[in-house]
Amino acid sequence: MSGAKYLNKLIQEIPPSGIRKYFDMASQMEGVVSLGVGEPDFQTPWHIREEAIYAIKSGKTFYTSNVGLPELRKEICKYYQRRFGVSYDWQNQCMITVGGSEAIDIVMRTLLDPGDEVILLQPGYVAYEPLVRLAGGTPVIIELKEENHFKLTKEALENAISDKTKILFLNFPGNPTGGVMNKEDYEELIPLIKAHDLVVLTDEIYAELSYGDKFCTISSFEEIKEQVIIINGFSKAYSMTGWRIGYLLADADIIKSMNKVHQYCIMCPSTISQYAAVEAAAKGDNDCDVHRESFEGRRNFIVNGLNRIGLKCHLPEGAFYVFPNITSTGLTSDEFCEKLLQQEKVAVVPGSAFGKCGEGYVRISYAYSIDEIKEALERMERFLNSLK
Structure with missing residues (x-):
């Protein structure tokens, strides 16, 4: 059977x-x-592994707060200010997750009601569409074109928006295309995002791997910052894939609600990995x-x-x-x-x-x-x- x-x-x-x-x-x-x-x-890097070893030797093996170590949240917010010029309140606007994948799942389950539409850019990472569907959402696909360097254009976004659209899901630099959006590219989209009151979910896991223009996060546009949810993590930039540490940066009310999902299904990410990530965020720029x-x-x-x-x-x-x-x-x-x-x-x-x-x-x-x-x-x- x-x-x-x-x-x-x-x-x-x-x-x-x-x-x-x-x-x-x-x-x-x-x-x-x-x-x-x-x-x-x-x-x-060895200095990051060393911090994990020290945490184990010191007996730092107990649960942390559901939202993550205060030290880690502080360093992440300092990092985003230092590297990308945007500020977040570590106490209310940052949460640590089990990699970026859990972060995506949390966002979808927290925000979506059945039938809400999520605009996805494809070719795009394989997990996005299934996680939208699992949360009861409806994916709406925008095809990114090679002739546009796999960027999102204003015209394509305008054509995809409906009265059911709740989330615009971005991933730049993009997997699998390597496409990048710069400040001028985003400036064309901001009026649409504002007018339609879209939540912008931006997966910035490859933020440190931009080879031309300096990475621009869409959260740097103050007029829509409260509508933006950032997903990032330590896997790609610091070569920490197996440590499984990601994070969310967002409006305080959204973080508070996402933590309800997180605390019931995860409790908290690995404590040892979190201490290693503190070292990475604080001293890993080089x-x-x-x-x-x-x-x-x-x-x-x-x-x-x-x-x-x-x-x-x-x-x-x-x-x-x-x-x-x-x-x-x-x-x-x-x-x-x-x-x-x-x-x-x-x-x-x-x-x-x-x-x-x-x-x-x-x-x-x-x-x-x-x-x-x-x-x-x-x-x-x-x-x-x-x-x-």
């Missing part, structure tokens, strides 16, 4: 992650060069700068390599992904990835995993060594030649 008959219908309809599919396939094969997972290859410089060099290397071997690839302005166009091969995104994995043992992710409009592209992470990227490019060139 199968237990499937007991499952929630919505859960049955949600597909598994397209990212994990290829990661799992690659893990069963020998000699694979995997450029599929968005995880920095740097070890967590780590962010070093990591960004390294990623920028890898970005330039892989973009040049992909265009050289015949895959058209725009230059992403942020994050650590490239999103080359593979339509010249005549293969679908899934076919391209499966054949590349089977023939040359290179794992990348089909663009279709990030929404229907991602078809015709693949996502390649360059959060790997130059040697691994070089080997992958050589194998991909052989694969492309085999298709001719």
